[in-house]
Amino acid sequence: MSSKRQMTLHFFMNSTGFHETAWRLSKAEPERVTDLAFYKKMAQRAEQAKFHSVFLADGYDLGGSVKHQALGRLEPYTLLSALAAVTEQIGLIATVSTSYNEPYHTARYFASLDHLSGGRAGWNIVTTGIGKTHLNFSREEHFEHAERYNRALEFVQLTTKLWDSWEDDALVADKGTGVYTDTEKIHAINHKGDSFSVKGPLNIPRPPQGYPVLAQAGSSEEGKELAARTGEIVYTAQQTLKEAQAFYADVKSRLSRYGRSPDDVQIVPGFSSIVGETESEAKEKEAELHESIIPELGLKRLSDRLKVDLFSYPLDGPVPQLPDPETINETRSRFELMKNMIETEKLTIRQLIQRASGGNGHRTFAGTAVQVADQLEEWFLNGACDGFVIRPQQLPTGLDDFARLVIPELQRRGLFHTEYKGRTLRENLGLTRPSNQFAGQR
Amino acid sequence: MSSKRQMTLHFFMNSTGFHETAWRLSKAEPERVTDLAFYKKMAQRAEQAKFHSVFLADGYDLGGSVKHQALGRLEPYTLLSALAAVTEQIGLIATVSTSYNEPYHTARYFASLDHLSGGRAGWNIVTTGIGKTHLNFSREEHFEHAERYNRALEFVQLTTKLWDSWEDDALVADKGTGVYTDTEKIHAINHKGDSFSVKGPLNIPRPPQGYPVLAQAGSSEEGKELAARTGEIVYTAQQTLKEAQAFYADVKSRLSRYGRSPDDVQIVPGFSSIVGETESEAKEKEAELHESIIPELGLKRLSDRLKVDLFSYPLDGPVPQLPDPETINETRSRFELMKNMIETEKLTIRQLIQRASGGNGHRTFAGTAVQVADQLEEWFLNGACDGFVIRPQQLPTGLDDFARLVIPELQRRGLFHTEYKGRTLRENLGLTRPSNQFAGQR
DSSP states (O other), X not given: OTTSOOOEEEEEOOSSOSSTTGGGSTTOOGGGTTOHHHHHHHHHHHHHTTOSEEEEOOOSOOOTTTTTSOOOOOOHHHHHHHHHTTOSSOEEEEEEESSSSOHHHHXXXXXXXXXXXXSOEEEEEEOOOOTTGGGGTTOSSOOOHHHHHHHHHHHHHHHHHHHHXXXXXXXXXXXXXXXXXXXXXXXXXXXXXXXOEEOOOOSSOXXXXXXXXXXXXXXXXXXXXXXXXXXXXXEEOOOSHHHHHHHHHHHHHTGGGGTOOGGGOEEEXXXXXXXXSSHHHHHHHHHHHHHHOOHHHHHHHHHXXXXXXXXXXXXXXXXXXXXOGGGOOSSHHHHHHHHHHHHHHTOBHHHHHHXXXXXXXXXXXXXXXHHHHHHHHHHHHTTSOSEEEEOOSSTTHHHHHIIIIIHHHHHHTTOSOSSOOSSSHHHHHTOOOOOOTTTTOO | OTXXXXXXXEEEOOSSOSSTXXXXXTTOOGGGTTOHHHHHHHHHHXXXXXXXXXXXXXXXXXXXXXXXXXXXXXXXXXXXXXXXXXXXXXXXXXXXXXXXXXXXHHHHHHHHHHHHTTSOEEEEEEOOOOTTGGGGTTOSSOOOHHHHHHHHHHHHHHHHHHHHTBOTTOEEEETTTTEEEOGGGBOOOOEEOSSOEEOOOOSSOOOTTSSOEEEEOOOSHHHHHHHHHHOSEEEEOOOXXXXXXXXXXXXXXXXXGGTOOGGGOEEEEEEEEEEEXXXXXXXXXXXXXXXXXXXXXXXXXXXXXXXXXXXXXXXXXXXXXXXXXXXXXXXXXXXXXXXXXXXXXXXXXXXXXXXXXXXXXXXXXXXXXXXXXXXXXXXXXXXXXXXXXXXXXXXXXXXXXXXXXIHHHHHHTTOSOSSOOSSSHHHHHTOOOOOOTTTTOO
């Protein structure tokens, strides 16, 4: 059993769950969106269940739907640092954009989080697909799609140089001689590229993990290429086994070009779960979530995303013709996935709103522990993924349901670990610690 | 007794103490510079002693003296967020520069820290006086002194707009109607200034304190003016009672111009302490610190700061003539203070190194609890300050010495509180909660 391949599971945390209007349910606690104790309890529950990580999304724009959506949450660096102090083993993955940040700060915050947590930090690299974010950063235009990805690659490579700017044994602290660091083992990086010029070195020792675990979440052509070059976890939205298999094969096939092996990258699709003790309980929960839906919210969000005015069509009629994906600059792969889903399943606007409210493009599923485990197992054993990002549609109850019901079922099947295997997130995921690109350079 | 004016005390925390080579002492733990447990213990000790805050300095450049100095520490947002989770009442003040950050991020990180900590965040506003930082941020030139302060003022004003972009009661979370926020109480700020253009609103509710407490640490003409307009705490380096009184009167006299009263701003000079059970124990500790000094380190740091090559002069001879302060772009007020100290006290280079190693321009003092309390009381009762930033020359032991010996002495004299008076840092300092500049605007 111990040598059997096991899946990795990440807990995607927000405040009230991933269904857009789950905050309206009786057990939701929407007034606690900024309350540390609320998140602490969830993180500790997730750790108790042996989730590999707490995974946080992020963006730098409130967006237009705050009238009906539980937006306006705690910021990932600060929240995960606080959670680092009250957890022991679970990984802490923050989404941070390469389009609106400085590599020096990003390298440093992650290094600090990695030290604070004893090697449990991860960085979910995104390029920010939201159209108005630039207006919060003194820019008149959003970065164009290809430019965003060029910048992202340079950003990530530069950041790894900063982490490597201290060799692992640079800190000597020899009280007798007064030598605090061996300065031959601390390197200026003198990076000069298209987007950045950074001298270095970083002002904090190399992270315990060498680098925090690097996750990547873009699934467009450029996103897959970035993942193949730099990613160790790829978080992706996939609706069907077939599509997921194709994506999996595609990304894994790109790795050899960069001297990497298939085991160096773990592909983890999102899974927006509803779990019940019985099938009817799960369906009741799903129905309750459907009832919470505010049609205007769904129409507005989908009109924005799909670039078509859905308000002018009947709710129970078909979704109208969508534009060519090539014209889309924001979250392009998600657009393609939804367009594909609409056309294949011939969804009405109301059905589309229901699907999108619960999954935001990610796969949704409601069922018993056995049914959920069957679904996860099918994908895992058939070349569709290495694990999942679990997105409970309703929180905090949906986390507890998953932890209490599904995790033991997966463990019974030998598909999920029963104890953390190492000390760091990297060790728990079975990823190797990167060597230092400057080691030995004098 | 209860109506007597009492001093505020902030604990300036780093890893091994503020004497530059205190890490060489036998009780120092220089290998723990990135260990959360080490800082947690100090923060909890400071809270037990009723310090108003843990106060962290910061910069974005490793600097050239890491061979002999315990540099390379945890980053303030991440460290203070972690400490927020393991403390209950003490304030958490982070130094953040307005020259190398984005206002949207800064506003958000502080808002998040303020929420996480239940209203205990503070921001020490600096403009970064270190000459090579720009090379880590894709800039060819450092910001010039006046430009830095113009940018700082715009940055701070813009940040307060972002905090105010949510009115205090904007979050409704009415499950029945599906209204999460009252969007009439969430405001775009549409800021367009010389340095920044930011649309807003911020993506997190208004901080519990309205704004985190605003501290300011520049003591140049421009720094004092920024403090008078926006600061609530002014952290300053003052060597003598007379100079401190002049600075105090100067800053307080500027407030009325901005419609503010003297009580709106608290002036807290740094105090680099060595405390002993007896005077001879204190002097022994001081001697031990003097012995730890590495002359080349002091010569290098002072040559950089004073813009003169001290290596070419005898250690026991006088400090040579220094340049005109007007030619200095970095930490100008500190330059003036040190020039003044050197000339007044006719210091040799060795004596200057000893003074600078222990205080970095801040006042140094070694003595018993009674002697330290006498010094603090003299300044506090004679119009030189409202409190102090305590910088133990040696950590963690110097914190414990101060907490165990000096704090009870100050409390016996009725000069320091024996219990936190409120729930937030602002309440504990007796500062008013700012009103919202957008409240009621429709």
